[in-house]
Amino acid sequence: MKLWRLAWHRFPASLKKKGLMPAGITEDIIRMCQKIGLPVDYQPWNENALYQALTHDKKARGNSIKLVLVPELGSASIHQIPLEEMKEFLKK
Numbered sequence: 001m002k003l004w005r006l007a008w009h010r011f012p013a014s015l016k017k018k019g020l021m022p023a024g025i026t027e028d029i030i031r032m033c034q035k036i037g038l039p040v041d042y043q044p045w046n047e048n049a050l051y052q053a054l055t056h057d058k059k060a061r062g063n064s065i066k067l068v069l070v071p072e073l074g075s076a077s078i079h080q081i082p083l084e085e086m087k088e089f090l091k092k
Contacts, residue, residue: 028073045088054086 030040059066064080071077 022072025070025072029070032073045090047087050090051083051087055083 017081044076054060054065063084064082065086066073066078066082068076069079
C-alpha cells in the first residue's frame, strides 16, 4: 500500500471548506470501507517522505497534482491541487 493512501480520509475536511465535497461523504465512505473489510485508520507519517512520494506520483505535473474526488457516492471528479497546498495539508 502506498504511503499517501493511509491518509486518504484526512483530506476531505479541507475539500469540504472549498465546496468540493459534501458534508457527511467521508463518514459514508468510511462505513462502506468497513463493510467490505478495508482499512480506515491511518498511521502517523513522515511529511517529507510523503511529499516526495506525491511529487513523483504519475498524477503530479509541474507544481500541481490531480486528485480524484468523490462529490457524491457513485460519482467522481478530477481536480488539480497545487503541490504547495498538499504540503501544507501534510503538516496537519
